[in-house]
Ligand SMILES: Nc1ncnc2c1ncn2[C@@H]1O[C@H](COP(=O)(O)OP(=O)(O)OP(=O)(O)O)[C@@H](O)[C@H]1O
């Protein structure tokens with residue numbers, strides 16, 4: 052435990068805050084600490100978590116992506132027409148197609164960033180607008196309901212009837228989310244590529260000099276983000292059973308906020324799957340709690356903003372290890 | 387001391403490079419330089435700051451492409467272009483002057499990073515990484531916590547990590563760009579022993595250092611560069627430091643004790659009973675107007691820690707610091723700067739400069755107030771005057787003041803830091819190891835500046851572990867050991883060897 056604290060100060064702090072909030076909410080509202088509430092929390096967070104995994108990889112590699120939620124919408128539209136054209140399809144084709152399309156869109160970002168040396172925030176703001184404009188233009192803002200049956204069917208991976216007769220259920224997107232979390236964890240913690248992504252985000256010039264393939268890093272990071280965006284889009288349509296061109300717009304900032312809250316650093320080199328997971332859950336639980344307490348949804352954004360400010364300033368303060376002077380961490384002071 | 391190499395006569399050179407030139411904007415970093423290194427040879431690259439040593443290394447390792455393409459042989463094979471990855475595959479490892487490490491990653495990951503690049507993506511094990519890192523550190527006879535985040539280590543330990551990283555691979559050729567700049571004597575000795583072992587195994591080592599004694603001790607041949615041009619390649623057999631200096635600079639330097647009598651000058655900085663637990667205790671001294679006070683002692687004696695406290699970066703547990711008779715209560719280095727204390731730190735690369743910003747902007751950073759008008763806008767003319775003044779004063783070799791600081795050679799970056807602090811017109815200047823990584827010519831230049839500043843009334847505390855440096859340039863010398871001041875010397879009354887014996891004991 053002490054070791055975990057030392058090695059992962061951000062994660063352990065988040066965990067403590069999360070526990071504190073849960074304890075508080077358990078007393079403040081009797082519907083919070085129930086199995087039904089927890090399963091619905093997971094169902095509702097699944098899409099954001101899938102996206103967060105993609106964004107985490109981009110942030111670790113020193114980039115940022117604003118365009119992924121719109122990219123997910125693009126993938127949804129293309130998928131609807133593609134399934135129509137091939138006369139149905141199934142989950143296997145769907146996942147491969149959505150991931151592939153998303154990855155393609157991610158590669159567009161990576162190409163612009165790597166080949167034209169434009170910083171990622173500028174590139175993805177541009178592609179955000181381009182994707183969205185194109186989508187609205189081609190779809191004329193139409194909603195699509197003619198989704199294949201397999202796509203919109205609710206698939207339960209867990210169900211349990213509680214004493215009062217209500218059902219606690221977990222749906223397919225949660226399973227997919229866990230798969231995405233696991234895959235991302237393996238990628239960034241267990242593969243050589245993962246270490247290279249961290250190194251590249253941390254010190255790009257240093258990484259280049261020790262032989263890291265810089266182009267590959269951009270394509271892997273934005274490709275992974277794209278694949279997650281596509282899969283998230285596929286799952287989101289499974290939940291809402293329709294495809295709406297502007298349904299996802301704005302979600303990118305919620306996810307970004309949660310990932311940063313989870314300790315990923317804007318600027319690269321830092322971030323973990325656990326922290327990212329906790330960051331998304333913290334935001335979701337706060338929202339859930341405020342809902343249960345009957346607080347206005349407008350106050351919610353304010354509260355989340357506040358949490359993020361506190362979290363970021365705490366991680367900059369680096370408690371406990373700061374008593375002695377340490378070079379390297381004190382750049383601002385002596386410059 | 388030199389050992390025979392394990393490679394037979396007639397083996398092709400490890401590297402042979404013909405007629406390379408490299409320009410950056412208007413600067414000729416390298417001008418028609420040819421370079422050759424034999425297998426198993428310890429070869430030294432020598433030259434003043436900015437003469438192109440690091441640039442040559444970067445060209446050989448594919449980080450930069452030469453202007454007219456590469457004409458080279460690597461281990462007997464003709465090569466027309468190079469990338470860092472290709473260089474790595476061919477068995478070339480580098481200890482970069484700026485270390486090129488990953489501050490967010492652990493020590494173990496940094497050291498064993500080599501094993502994580504190249505080839506297909508694959509799984510790796512942290513256990514193996516740790517074992518590899520442990521082995522590399524053991525060969526240097528040092529211990530560093532493998533799980534510590536690199537960014538938390540002091541500069542000297544980071545340097546060791548960078549060295550260990552180059553030893554991990556089975557390199558056939560290792561470039562070491564100023565690996566000893568921030569090492570203690572015993573760490574340096576361990577490194578030199580490693581270099582000898584490598585050379586005996588047939589590994590070639592290209593060694594860059596401004597400590598000429600080291601160079602002559604370790605290398606068999608030395609290639610001298612001056613202003614981007616090749617001066618020549620010389621065997622170190624029979625070479626002397628002063629001859630080498632002459633080749634590097636084209637001029638001769640004489641050394642003489644510069645101490646003057648300053649005992650009657652007005653006191654500026656008075657320190658009494660200064661103590662910080664675990665770092666230093668009961669430090670007392672007076673620094674006078676126009677005086678250069680040398681503070682020497684082994685690394686770890688508490689000199690740098692004392693410097694930090696005098697500069698307000700850490701707080702003393704007991705004792706007082708008084709400036710012009712007024713006791714200071716320094717809460718931060720900002721207070722110290724305001725009171726008139728400037729501090730040029732030992733770790734200039736990490737602490738002093740904003741690398742991507744221009745040379746001019748870096749230089750004026752602490753004096754923005756002085757060059758702004760009433761409305762708080764910076765006056766361009768005032769800025770340019772100030773920048774020009776200090777660039778000429780310190781003879782800083784640059785392309786243009788608007789170039790990023792990152793493009794300067796290591797030694798010239800250090801002069802920019804010095805200029806930056808001098809521009810604040812302090813009353814007390816603390817110089818911590820002012821010549822680390824600075825070449826002989828520039829050292830003489832820096833000391834000339836130090837003397838000139840002292841003559842204009844500035845009180846200077848000069849911290850250095852190189853005894854000759856303080857001996858020749860200070861008016862008075864304090865010897866610090868284990869956190870205490872254990873002796874005071876007047877260079878005019880002592881011989882250098884006696885002083886060295888006392889300090890290095
Ligand atoms: N990327 C760059 N852009 C512009 N100028 C550069 C760049 N890299 C090097 N230079 C210039 O080329 C010259 C040679 O620099 P280099 O770093 O090779 O010197 P060096 O011999 O290693 O010096 P030092 O001993 O100070 O490290 C310097 O004048 C430097 O300013």
Ligand SMILES: [Mg+2]
Nearest residue numbers: 439440483796
């Ligand atoms: Mg250099």
